[in-house]
Amino acid sequence: MTNRMPHPMTDAATFIDPHDIDVDLNPSNNPEFRDIAETRNALNVSRRNVLKTGAASAGMRMFGSFGLLGLAGCGSDGDDNGSTASQPAPLPPPPPPVLGFSAVAKSVADAVIVPAGYSVSVLYRLGDPITASTSDYRNDGTDSAASFAFRAGDHHDGMHFFGVGSNGQYSTTASDRGLLVMNHEAITPAYLHPTGATTVSGVRTVAEEVQREFYLHGVSVIEVNRSGNAFTYSRTSSFNRRVHTLTDMELAGPAARTPLMITKYSPDGSKTRGTVNNCANGYTPWGTYLACEENWAGYFRRIAATDDPNRTPKERASFARYGVTGTGRELWATVTPDTADNIYGRWNAAKLGVSADGSDDYRNVANTYGWNVEIDPFNATSTPKKRTAMGRFAHEGAWVGPVVAGKPLIWYMGCDSRGEYIYKYVSTANWDPADATRGMAAGDKYLNDGRLYVAKFNSDGSGQWIELKFGINGITAANAAYAFTDQADVLINARLAADAVGATKMDRPEWGAVNPRNGEVYLTLTNNSNRTVATADAANPRVYNDIRANGVNQRGNPNGHIIRWVETLSEPSATSFAWDVYLFGARATQDINNVNLSGLTANNDFSSPDGLWFSRASNICWIQTDDGAFTDVTNCMMLAASPGAVGDGGKKSIVASDATTTRTLDTYVGKPPGDANLRRFLVGPKECEITGIAESPDGKALFVNIQHPGEETAPNFTTKTYGSYWPDGGTSRPRSATIVITRNDGGVIGL
Numbered sequence: 001m002t003n004r005m006p007h008p009m010t011d012a013a014t015f016i017d018p019h020d021i022d023v024d025l026n027p028s029n030n031p032e033f034r035d036i037a038e039t040r041n042a043l044n045v046s047r048r049n050v051l052k053t054g055a056a057s058a059g060m061r062m063f064g065s066f067g068l069l070g071l072a073g074c075g076s077d078g079d080d081n082g083s084t085a086s087q088p089a090p091l092p093p094p095p096p097p098v099l100g101f102s103a104v105a106k107s108v109a110d111a112v113i114v115p116a117g118y119s120v121s122v123l124y125r126l127g128d129p130i131t132a133s134t135s136d137y138r139n140d141g142t143d144s145a146a147s148f149a150f151r152a153g154d155h156h157d158g159m160h161f162f163g164v165g166s167n168g169q170y171s172t173t174a175s176d177r178g179l180l181v182m183n184h185e186a187i188t189p190a191y192l193h194p195t196g197a198t199t200v201s202g203v204r205t206v207a208e209e210v211q212r213e214f215y216l217h218g219v220s221v222i223e224v225n226r227s228g229n230a231f232t233y234s235r236t237s238s239f240n241r242r243v244h245t246l247t248d249m250e251l252a253g254p255a256a257r258t259p260l261m262i263t264k265y266s267p268d269g270s271k272t273r274g275t276v277n278n279c280a281n282g283y284t285p286w287g288t289y290l291a292c293e294e295n296w297a298g299y300f301r302r303i304a305a306t307d308d309p310n311r312t313p314k315e316r317a318s319f320a321r322y323g324v325t326g327t328g329r330e331l332w333a334t335v336t337p338d339t340a341d342n343i344y345g346r347w348n349a350a351k352l353g354v355s356a357d358g359s360d361d362y363r364n365v366a367n368t369y370g371w372n373v374e375i376d377p378f379n380a381t382s383t384p385k386k387r388t389a390m391g392r393f394a395h396e397g398a399w400v401g402p403v404v405a406g407k408p409l410i411w412y413m414g415c416d417s418r419g420e421y422i423y424k425y426v427s428t429a430n431w432d433p434a435d436a437t438r439g440m441a442a443g444d445k446y447l448n449d450g451r452l453y454v455a456k457f458n459s460d461g462s463g464q465w466i467e468l469k470f471g472i473n474g475i476t477a478a479n480a481a482y483a484f485t486d487q488a489d490v491l492i493n494a495r496l497a498a499d500a501v502g503a504t505k506m507d508r509p510e511w512g513a514v515n516p517r518n519g520e521v522y523l524t525l526t527n528n529s530n531r532t533v534a535t536a537d538a539a540n541p542r543v544y545n546d547i548r549a550n551g552v553n554q555r556g557n558p559n560g561h562i563i564r565w566v567e568t569l570s571e572p573s574a575t576s577f578a579w580d581v582y583l584f585g586a587r588a589t590q591d592i593n594n595v596n597l598s599g600l601t602a603n604n605d606f607s608s609p610d611g612l613w614f615s616r617a618s619n620i621c622w623i624q625t626d627d628g629a630f631t632d633v634t635n636c637m638m639l640a641a642s643p644g645a646v647g648d649g650g651k652k653s654i655v656a657s658d659a660t661t662t663r664t665l666d667t668y669v670g671k672p673p674g675d676a677n678l679r680r681f682l683v684g685p686k687e688c689e690i691t692g693i694a695e696s697p698d699g700k701a702l703f704v705n706i707q708h709p710g711e712e713t714a715p716n717f718t719t720k721t722y723g724s725y726w727p728d729g730g731t732s733r734p735r736s737a738t739i740v741i742t743r744n745d746g747g748v749i750g751l
Contacts, residue, residue, distance in 0.1 A: 024530070025323050026419035028481070028499035096642040096677070097618045100751045103603035103679040106634035110686045110724050112706065117744050122727045123224070123703070124180070124233055126735035128152040130222055130240040139733050141194035145208050148215035149242055153184025154192065156705035156736045158281030158397055158511075158611075160289055161694040162377055164223070164239075169437065170287030170378060175696040176226045179239055179377045180703060181289040182692060182738065183278035187216050188711050189330070191733045195717050202327065203334040210335050210344065217276045218244035219291045221377045231701055231740045241380045243291070243373075245274035246343065248383060251368060253448040255388035255488040259357060260367045265346060267359040272368035272386070273346065280397025280511050280611070281692075282372065282411060286435055286442035289375045291384075292395035294416055296369040301328035302349040310351040311363075317482050321495050322393075324349055324366045367492050372398050372413075374443045382440060387447040390425045391468070391494035398425075399512040401572040402519045406430050409446050410572040412521055414509030415495070418530065421503045422455040422523060423494070424465055426573050452494065454503040457579060459538040461651075461668045463504075463565060465575045468497040475500050507531065507540055507557065513612035517619050519572060520646055522564040522582060524609040527629065531556035533663045536656040539563060539581065541667040543656035544595045546587065546607075549632040555658060558629040559585035559607040564670070566646040580646050580668035583623075583678070585609055587630070594654045599672035604679055606630070606639060611691045617699025619643070620750045622681075624704075626689040635683050636690045638704065640750045642677040644670055681750065682741070685726035685734075687712040692738075699748040702741040710734035 101115040112120050127137030127148075134150040137143060143151070159182030163174030189197040192213065198206040223237035234240070249272050251261055261269030275291055276299055282290030304325045308316055319325055328334070333347040346362050353360030370392035376382040390398065393415040401410030409427040414420075427446040435442040453465035466473055470487045475497050477483045482496040490497045507528035514521050525540070533543050542561075546554040565579040586596040588605040600606070611624030621641040648671040656663050684690045684706050692705030706726070711734075713723025720731035727737050743749060 024418035025321055026417070026495070026499070026505060027321075028505075030499060030502050030505055096644070097620050097751060099620070099640055099642060099676065099679055101640075101679065101681065103675065104637075104681060104683055106602070106637075106680070107683040108633075108635055108686070109683075110709075110726055112685060112726070112739060113683045114741060115681065118749075119229075119742055119744055121230060121740050121742075123231060123738045123740050124152055124156075124220070124222060125727060125737040126152055126154050126156075126216075128233075129235055130220070130242065132236050134235075139728070139735065141192060143212075145211035145215065148212055149244070151215070151242075152220055153218055153242070153244070154187040154216045154736055155185040155707050156738055157183040157185040157279050157692045157707060158292070159183065159692045159694045159703060159705060159738070160281060160283045161224075161696055161703060162283075162287055162289070163697055173697050175698040175700065178224055178696065179221055180224045180233070180694065180738070181219065181221050181281075181375070181377045182705065183281055183291055184216060184218055184220065185277055185279050185294070185707070187213055187330075188708050189213065190715050191710075191735075192216065196715070199331065202331065204331045207335050207344075210330070210332055213330060213332070214245040214274075214343070215242065216244075217274075217278075218242060218247065219275070219278060219289070219375060221289075221375070221380070226696070226701065229742050229744075229746050239377065239380060241377075243275065243375060243384060245276055247274055249273065249275065249373065250383050250385045251388060252385040252444065253388035253390075253491075255367075255392075255491045258486075258488040260364055260488065260492050262358045263346075263362050263365050263368065264342065264353070264358075264360055265362075265365075267357075272365070275373045275384070275386075276369065278373070279395075279416065282398030282400065284374070284400065284443065284446075285403045285409070285431070286438055287376075287378060288439060288443060289377055290387075290398045291373040291375060292397050292413075293370050293373065294394050294396055296394075297323040297366065298326060298329040299332065300324050300347055300349040300366050300369075301326070301331075301333035302366075303327065307350040314483060318493050318496065319349075319366070321493070321499075322366070322370070367392070370395065372447075374440065374447060376439050379439065385440065385443065387443065388488075388491050389448050389450050389452070391423060391452045392492050393423070393494050394420065396510050397512060399514055399521075401514055401521075402516075403431060405433050408450075408573050412512045412514065412523070414506075414512060414523055416508050416510050418508055418528065419505040420495070420509060421498045422506060422509045423498075424453045424455070426451045426453065452491065453575070454498040454501060456502060457504045457539050459666075461538070461578055461580065463577045463579055465577070466501045466503065468494060468501065473501040507560070510610050511612040511624075513614045513621065515614050515619070515621070515643055516616055518566075518645065519570050520564055520566045520643075522562055522612055522614075522621065522643075524562050524612055524623075525560055526610055526626065527556075527558050527560035527585075527608050529554065529556040529558055533656045533658050533661040536663065536665060538665065538667045539579065541654055541656060541665055542584065542595060542597070543658050544590070545658075546590070546595075546629055548629075554629050559587075560609050561585060562609050562612075562623070564646055578646055580649060580670050582643070582670045583609070583641070583673070584669075587633070594657070597652065597654065597667075597669050597672075599674065600678075601675055603675045604639060604673070606637060606680070610689070611638075611693055613693040613695075614643075615695055615699055615750070616697065617695065618748050618751050622693055622702075624690040624693065626691060635686060636688055637680055637684065638682040638690050638693075640679055640681045641673060644673075644677075646670075685709045686724040688724065688726070695749070700742065700746060702749045704739050704741060705736070706739060707736050708734075709736070
């Protein structure tokens with residue numbers, strides 16, 4: 001997410017914007033990539049050997065395995081040194097997809113633009129009703145707060161399509177009927193109320209407005225149906241559901257029912273209310289959805305100056321590391337009087353009560369946020385569960401690895417803030433295809449018990465996964481920065497545990513995607529204007545100036561890049577890997593030797609990669625942008641890529657340069673894609689972010705979210721002057737919305 005305009009109702013000194021790229025809460029001295037070159041031999045596996053053994057295991061890279069839940073496995077325990085004698089002979093790699101459309105030109109128009117031969121329809125917009133009895137949205141700020149429990153939320157984001165079979169159950173192949181599940185990450189208050197949010201001296205004075213905002217966050221589940229080549233959503237489906245900040249949620253896994261989870265709402269620490277700031281997402285092989293809580297910390301009010309004297313050193317360290325230190329970004333805790341069940345007061349994380357355990361206030365409430373939330377879209381009455389075994393941080397998303405019978409399940413996760421880390425969760429239980437129909441019970445089996453790892457990247461192109469477990473790797477009660485108590489403490493404070501083991505600081509790890517043809521993992525590192533020559537390293541090698549059309553300097557690495565890796569022996573549960581940089585964002589006009597390292601042209605230059613998705617039907621890698629650096633030339637976009645493989649490029653020396661200093665360093669660069677393998681497919685309307693992508697299993701419908709069009713321009717409600725008028729046109733207020741893209745001839749998208 002990029003920097004946006006200042007929030008219209010919040011103190012700029014304390015407000016943490018949901019799109020802010022400058023937040024850095026990591027005070028650890030963990031090394032940058034360049035500082036750990038000497039560890040290259042610690043793994044007893046060279047980059048060359050990792051790539052060699054990975055390629056030799058191509059036959060085990062689970063061709064199409066994401067949809068083949070019954071695929072037999074070899075029974076390996078995941079040990080890097082395990083025998084491969086029983087594995088089948090390697091299969092030749094499948095041919096890469098051939099892109100079959102002409103590139104879309106860059107655009108600053110207030111419209112969604114796609115290639116010739118494609119059509120776009122708007123499916124589901126902010127405020128759209130999900131029941132027959134809910135009125136159509138007025139889009140003038142006057143719809144009742146209570147009605148939003150049955151309307152689309154704001155800021156559509158990560159999403160997934162779950163096919164519905166003829167029996168009404170989850171189907172991995174059904175394409176004509178499905179459940180589209182999506183996150184509503186945040187809100188643009190200016191467009192939600194008659195004239196924006198009402199705030200007096202830092203206090204929200206209209207309770208109805210705040211209640212409306214409670215419902216506008218969270219998740220939508222809607223049924224969609226195809227007739228001919230067109231999709232519509234059903235207002236009468238029994239599957240339709242909204243999950244929001246007031247929804248009751250169960251805390252599940254090792255951190256549940258522990259002292260740090262106790263609140264007035266749940267004295268035994270077994271539950272909490274709601275989910276918020278769900279950005280990217282994930283899904284499971286048993287047909288459930290993972291809503292991932294990203295910038296949740298800023299919603300809680302805790303004035304450090306007055307609360308710190310009442311808190312222990314450990315509590316203060318945890319609050320500082322996660323950013324629970326401000327006024328509360330939407331000021332929800334300031335509404336008075338409170339309700340009997342504290343719907344406003346529960347956003348105040350200060351110690352206000354007199355109990356020893358926190359059962360009379362919400363001093364521990366922030367600990368109940370920052371998790372992956374499992375939701376069963378096929379059971380509208382089920383209780384969502386926050387899966388604490390997967391760790392607590394600023395979850396951008398959770399992307400499942402290859403699914404193979406008899407082997408553990410894997411999810412890759414990024415923590416989206418400057419200087420944060422990349423994580424991997426490995427289930428203790430091995431996958432049993434019989435669990436594919438067990439819903440949340442399968443979640444209890446695989447997501448409540450597992451091993452959490454964090455990534456350490458080496459400057460020679462190798463890397464390792466370090467386990468975050470109490471009692472090892474410096475995660476002990478004797479740790480000087482934070483004295484861990486037990487494994488629940490480790491999971492609640494996963495950032496601090498990752499600090500302790502020396503994980504590698506990354507530049508805002510955002511979305512990930514796993515190539516279903518070979519199991520390789522791609523992850524976007526969106527940008528970093530704070531990157532300097534002194535901190536440049538092999539995986540973050542560029543320091544340069546990207547000058548906007550108006551002459552404004554943009555220094556550091558303002559355009560971002562996409563890193564990728566292959567696990568040793570292509571075994572997802574391995575503890576070592578090899579990496580390179582797949583793509584570097586840049587203007588086509590930038591220096592090809594030191595900045596435009598991927599050789600981008602006018603047909604595919606981009607900035608700030610964010611969303612990622614590999615099509616199961618075509619194997620196209622879809623790349624979405626959330627950009628502020630390139631918007632002098634074009635609105636945000638989506639590109640289609642024909643992926644290569646880790647190691648298809650080579651080692652390259654480049655010069656990092658700022659205003660006063662230069663330094664030469666080495667990096668690993670993927671093979672430049674050229675226009676044939678990377679093309680711009682879509683450009684969005686003004687001031688939007690392109691984020692969230694899902695597809696029908698047959699690949700003939702692509703669902704894409706257009707988030708917060710018109711957000712950067714302060715609205716004038718008298719003259720009805722806004723930064724965008726999309727999607728309704730005229731003088732209407734802009735609305736986040738989900739679009740559907742189809743080929744006019746009914747073919748697979750992108751080919």
